[in-house]
Amino acid sequence: MSIPNDIKITPELVAEHGLKPDEYERILELIGREPTITELGIFSAMWNEHCSYKSSRVWLKTLPTEGPQVIQGPGENAGIVDIGDGQCAVFKMESHNHPSFIEPHQGAGTGVGGILRDVFTMGARPIAALNALRFGDPDHPKTRHLVSGVVAGIGGYGNSFGVPTVGGEVNFHPRYNGNILVNAMAVGIAETDKVFYAAASGVGNPIVYLGSKTGRDGIHGASMASQEFGEDSEEKRPTVQVGDPFAEKLLLEACLELMESDAVIAIQDMGAAGLTCSAVEMGAKGDLGVELDLDMVPCREAAMTAYEMMLSESQERMLMVLRPGYEDHARAIFEKWDLDFAIVGRTTDDLRFRVKHGGDVMADLPIKELGDEAPCYDRPWTETPLPAELGASDVPAPNSLAEALVKMMASPHLCSRRWIWEQYDHLILGNTMQRPGGDAAVVRVDDGPKALAMSVDVTPRYCEAHPETGGKQAVAEVWRNITAVGARPLAITDCLNFGNPERPEIMGQLVGAIKGMGEACRALDFPVVSGNVSLYNETSGKAILPTPAIGGVGLLDDIDRMATIAFKGEDEAILLVGE
Amino acid sequence: MKANVTITLKKGVLDPQGKAIEGALHSLGFDGVENVRQGKLIELELPETDREAARAQVEAMCEKLLANTVIESYRIDLV
Amino acid sequence: MKANVTITLKKGVLDPQGKAIEGALHSLGFDGVENVRQGKLIELELPETDREAARAQVEAMCEKLLANTVIESYRIDLV
């Protein structure tokens, strides 16, 4: 079979795919010929910052990720910690910043959908969701629209899916005016001996596509690349992804039902750069090749090209490697739940990632190198100097403490968040033992007596002042919130939101925050088991405040020993603990 | 003057509602139905009597509030 | 054949969405707008080519599913 190569790969096209000239040189060297447009798209997806962590990888490696409680650290869809009795907690946090700025409702909703998929892909039933939100100045003309859209989107998705949204945090600052942050976290529970991973195994096993159909949602790359594909380019313009929480709920139930049997060898959700990332990851992790036949992919729109199918970000989709012989069993379950089910490929022994469409080979690439040979940069960075210490006497005392208190309570930074969390179903499943508004949320596991405590925290202005101290402080605050309800902190996930890492002072913020986080995690035996990095959060050259959001999970052995925030009676002593 | 604004999802944008309605129609026995899409209709009345001016006003309402132009397109009918 | 079904709340049925939109339009400065009502538009395609038969089918869909005739009325346009 030939590899049709009818679109000339120009430097402009390479640039539109976010690849630097030297990165393109590396591609040419790797494959020994000019890539097809589909292959270029695949490289752009695999080698972008989001998938490859090319600017952060060297530093992420310095974080502590181990401990007796850790079952799975970073590198899988979500991290896993042991919670005893043969059960484990599965959790991760992820950003959906840019899409939420473009279309707040759908952007935030699909962010929630993505992180829930990460958790149930591993065989866990989600029991709680949290979110960390940053908006611009409350008086900025766009802020109101963004806040109401994001909150409705998070609620709309989580409520319909059926997971309680039990916690989160919200800040306002002008530095987020043109670049809001929407970080979503999900926590699930699985049986420790029934956890599923992404690595494929076995040659010739069927690769199965599950969930919703593929459309031209959020296709990366470039307007130009898609223009080349047809006359009516107007209609093929990349579009915003719309979430379908109903389909996701069906996907959850169908996946968990199938996982009850021995049918599933490996499973991976299709997140950003959908089919490409999921298929490559499953193959590469299992030291296997993958062959996909795109003619079999369920499509929502007519005449989709291989390029479009490989880069589509349509939501509510999964890829699975099935144990041979279980095809009919699996198909019956997915049809019962009215979901698409299609065998779209198989594993091979040649370590190639081969994509066929309409009788042609559209891509034929070395699968390991797609991931392993991705660029990795040790970017130059400058340390953020410690700010000068502020003497207490330099700060004027307020005229009236009572007035100051009222002013603080009324400020957008400190006022009640009830307006937000009342729009989230925080009670569904009947296990919410501590509702939003306290230190950490507490969610019981099944009928108890065990419960998980969880919290997300970071104070960006501390991180701006001194990233290392801010990183440390964020981890410590999560740890305190979890201990304050009487739980034992287990591990954290994180979402590192920063500006352009190609600027040394921004890179310095990232490095500083990671150093601080690492130090705090080591001191507290509080390892990092999953996380996500979101860079290039800037508008017109001005970066957001450095925002390493930390999400922590702790274990409460007995719900009867939970502590709550409210004073319990009159005439009791109030103690202040700490330095 | 009265105006009817119809707001529909742009082509290519996923329409989960349309999808669900189509499925429900099929299971009720309306087998052949396809491409079901759901949109919104907004009826309103304006004091403006000049057609051109009225249209311009409704257009401004659509851009500012009624339609989410990232994913939706709209059509205005004056009646 | 294509059909457009417009579904609107019956007169006298309170329309919270319409009211909220009207309020929002007022606060955006569109003072004179009134009687804002929100309805639904459902577009679909049928294999049927005979207009009468098509209309009858769509009517059956409306009665059985698309409209809640307790509070809504519908109109069918074949296109």
Place this chain on the structure above:
Amino acid sequence: MKSAIILFPGINRERDMARALRLAGSEEPVIVWHKETSLPQVDLIVLPGGFSYGDYLRCGAIAARSPIMREVVAKAEAGTPVLGVCNGFQILIEAGLLPGALMRNRELKFICRDVHLKVESNDTRFTRQYATGDVIRVPVAHGEGNYFADDETRRRLDGDGRIVFRYCEADGSFSTEANRNGSVDNVAGILNERGNVLGMMPHPEDHVEPHQGSTDGVGIFRSIVSAAA
């Protein structure tokens, strides 16, 4: 007591419901899939909350046309008790088992919070463990619970004592503020003419254990169990 929980795609409070039934002394409820066409012999049929079919088109509309609903309607007409909570209430209305309509909440937002309900009558199989006039605290979690019915229907419901729960303040007084979703006459739950079908928006099944903040909801399930005994 034997009970059946009907499972439509998108329903997500069936586990909460099953737990509440168990705690009140029911046998483990049978879960019945929406594509089934028959129901086992049970003392109670429950339509739990959630987002059947994503709440697309109208809440409960698509589920109300599922195959199993013909059987639910038949059983209801033959006298089997039926409880519909939240989305289940919406489905019962769409299926014609209860009158009226549930529209978007007054403020067009989803509301999840505790509310107070006045038990307007304990002369029902669903409320006999309460006293008439009791105020109970249970959560709501919905975007479309704004009950509407025309004047005549409302008069009839009221006259027949079929408005079982009304939103109220903690002291039992009625106010617009307590009626967050904007329902006519503060209606939170209604009964059919025969008295065997109850639909309500709030979630008594989420207030059945002390850790959940209150056990006020358990009375409904205990009432059903004792009526079936």
